[in-house]
Amino acid sequence: MHGVEAFELVLGLLVLVIGLHWLALKLRWPPATALLVGGGALAFVPGLPAISLDPELALVLFLPPLLMDGAYYTALGRFRRHLPGILSLAVGAVVFTTLVVGVVVHWIIPELPWAACFALGAIVSPPDAVSARAVLKGVHLPRRLEALLEGESLLNDATGLILFRFAVAATLSGVFHTGEAVQSFAFVAIGGVIVGAAVAAGWVFLARRFGDRMLVMLITLLLCWAAYLAGEAVHVSGVIATVTAGLAMGWYQHVILSADVRLRANSAWQIMVFVLEALVFILIGFSLRGAIERVGGIGAIPTSWVQVIIAVVLTVTIARFVWIFASEAILEIARKAGLKRARPLGWRQATILGWAGMRGVVTLAVPLTLPVDMPGRDLMLISAFAVIFATVVAQGSSLGALIRKVRPVDTDPLAKMAMPAAEAAMARARMAVIEELAYAPDGTLIHPQMLEEHRKRMRFMERYEEDASAAMDNLRPHFDVLLQAIAAGRTELIRIHRAGLIEDEVLHELERDLDVEELTITFQRGD
Incomplete structure (x- = not known):
């Protein structure tokens, strides 16, 4: 594809993002669902060029900023407080799902090597940070449940990627040592924390010494890729390095960044994350076409593969519920035994936690990195796409309704x-x-x-x-008058500018003052 054509294609995708996002708002769908379905449908329109997504580029382009965005806004106190539960989901549930999927796939297709079956399990086992954030926007959840979902989505990609690499190596070499795998897992995870902390310390050092706000904004925006690439360069978890750096930046930015830099950087960051998040789902939908064509079309998919695909989708869903409710049972037994720190979620929160297992960019990109001679490679690709579509469309679309039906109660003090x-x-x-x-x-x-x-x-x-409620009720009419006065001032400012009475520089200066004043009042009103 010619360079200009590629640029036009990107612009076309952005226009598509705008249209599908607007449609999702009108239909009250999660935007991720509309983007995924729309991209998948348009991918099969005759005459449209095929879009191939380089897997390594997808991981390094999309994953670090979206992980950083989640880590930056994570409540660090709740993250630390609920870390055992987060690790249970991010490590325990992912390992359990990997094993169960591997057993089920091998039961249906015995000729597929065990390690290849577990590789498929590792591909589809980690719920995705991007999908979770996209679906949970605007959904009100109890604080503990929100902390568990956010923390899990930040860390489980690392678990899935590590398990996947072990399984692929075992498939190709025919050798697997559990002890070495556990040691390697610990090294990669702890190393990721160390690298992320070191990169964050470098950001703190530079941000405090750079006097130019544009330089501070630039190194802040680049921190996610610096942490991820540094982790991958020394062969530790780039995911954990990025999350660690993001948590550190979210903690220190309040005392390091000026108000001006923070407002400007947050605005630029939100636009970038919105575009990347939307393009991820569009490209997932478009990439389905290439996967179907590689196996010779939908009609060429063997019956045994259809059975595996359905079984994998059902297994990843059921395995998550099994792990969560088994953990609930253990916590309940521990609570009755007198362990005060054991606090079960309750069936309401556990049900929502079980249903919120959307897959996304990692499940898409990882199978595309499989070696060509990997047994079951095409089956893994089709299964991965099926799991993404089933979880994002079915679970993502119904999660809000489930929350309203179940009505979880916030039990955190x-x-x-x-x-x-x-x-x-x-x-x-x-x-x-x-x-x-x-x-x-x-x-x-x-x-x-x-x-x-x-x-x-x-x-x-x-x-x-x-009495906060009564005070705000009395103050809102005051704020409304101030906002109307600001609107009148803005109208007059534009009038005298259009009449040629003031220069553009004066317009911009006074308009900025009005914007800051209006933003302040809007925040005070609680809008």
């Missing part, structure tokens, strides 16, 4: 300080500084308006802390 109390504490700290600096050394009041303004704010915050 509340924090000691709610938002009204936190805002009141901040207001008291600001008031203390204003009261100190509003007077000159000789006791003369030099900032009377500022002092009165903060006293009014302090009195409001005290009422807000006592």
Whole structure:
């Protein structure tokens, strides 16, 4: 494909993303479902060029920023608190699913080597961070359940990739040592943490010393790829390195990045993540065409393969429920035995956790890296696509309805300080500084308006802390008036600019001030 044609194709895909995303909003579908189905349907339209997705490029292009995005916004306190449950899902459930899928596939096709069966299991076993984030947007979940799903989606790709590499090596060499595999797994995981922490430390060092905000934004945006590529370069888990760096950046950015850099970088980052996330699902759908053509078309798929594909889809779904509810039973037994830290989720949250097992970019890209002489390679490709479609379309589309039907209850204890109390504490700290600096050394009041303004704010915050709902109900009409005043100021600013009375530089400066003021009021209204 010519370079200009490739660029036109990318632009066409972006237009397609806009159309499908708008359609999903109108139909109230998860955007991932519309993008996946739309891409898959369009891939078979006659005359459209075939799109092949380089697997190594897919992993290095899409996975690091989307993992970093999840890690950056992860609540680190809840992540640490629920780490045993996260590891149970990210490691235990993935290993269990890999083994169960391998056994089922070997039972249906005995001639396929055991290691190849387990390789297929490793491909389809890890739920995907991209799919989970895309489907769970706008869905309200209990905090513990949200922490488990977010943490699992960040770490289980590493488990699946490591298991996959072991299984492929065992298939091609015919040799597998459990002890060596466990040691290698531990080395790759711990090494990923060390590399990620080192890369994050480098980011902290540079961000504190670069005076130019564009340079700080650039190294912040590139951190995900730096961590991933560094991990892969030293043969440890690039996934875990990226997640570690993302968690560290999310923790330190509050004290390292200026407000200006943080706002600008977040805006650029959100646009980039939206585009990459959407293109992932579009390209998954388009890639289905190549996989079907490689086996000679849908009609050429053997009956035994159809049985395997159906069995794999059912197995990955059932195995997840089995692991989760078995873990629930163990926690319940431990709780009754007097172990206070054992807190079962309950059947409501466990049901949602079991159904939220969407697969995505890793399950797509990994089988495309299989050697040509790998036994069962085409079967693995078709099975992987089937699992992605079944989980994203079926589970992703019905997850919101399931949550509304089951109505999970948030059983996590509340924090000691709610938002009204936190805002009141901040207001008291600001008031203390204003009261100190509003007077000159000789006791003369030099900032009377500022002092009165903060006293009014302090009195409001005290009422807000006592009854947040009533305070906001009284304040919203005030905010509405301010927003209308800002709109009038914006209209007048544009009028005098269009009349040629001010220069463009003045327009941009004053418009920026209005934007910041409007954004501040919008945040205060809680919109």
